[in-house]
Amino acid sequence: MRNSDGSMEDDKHHACEHKGRRHDHHGAKTFRRGRALDFLNRLTVRRDLLKQQLDAPEFQEIKLILQGELKALDLVIEEYSQHFELHEYAKPQEPEQEEGKS
Numbered sequence: 001m002r003n004s005d006g007s008m009e010d011d012k013h014h015a016c017e018h019k020g021r022r023h024d025h026h027g028a029k030t031f032r033r034g035r036a037l038d039f040l041n042r043l044t045v046r047r048d049l050l051k052q053q054l055d056a057p058e059f060q061e062i063k064l065i066l067q068g069e070l071k072a073l074d075l076v077i078e079e080y081s082q083h084f085e086l087h088e089y090a091k092p093q094e095p096e097q098e099e100g101k102s
Contacts, residue, residue, distance in 0.1 A: 036084040
């Protein structure tokens with residue numbers, strides 16, 4: 001936006017003034033990281049639920065679908081963890097067991 005004198009207005013999204021004091025929002029990065037961790041936790045809960053359903057006898061008819069969903073969710077978790085640099089919080093990949101082997 002332009003001021004009345006034609007000059008461009010400063011971007012006030014990065015810093016704001018309250019009662020004459022300037023605040024730079026130092027906690028914003030921490031807040032966003034907290035929200036990212038919360039969402040990662042929700043994805044992990046969904047992954048755990050899919051794994052439980054995969055092992056449950058009542059879901060054997062749709063086992064292939066559940067495996068596909070689990071694989072897709074693992075990919076989303078991995079990409080999300082890399083994007084937000086949350087590697088230390090992401091669950092390590094479990095080695096897949098081959099069918100017929102114990």
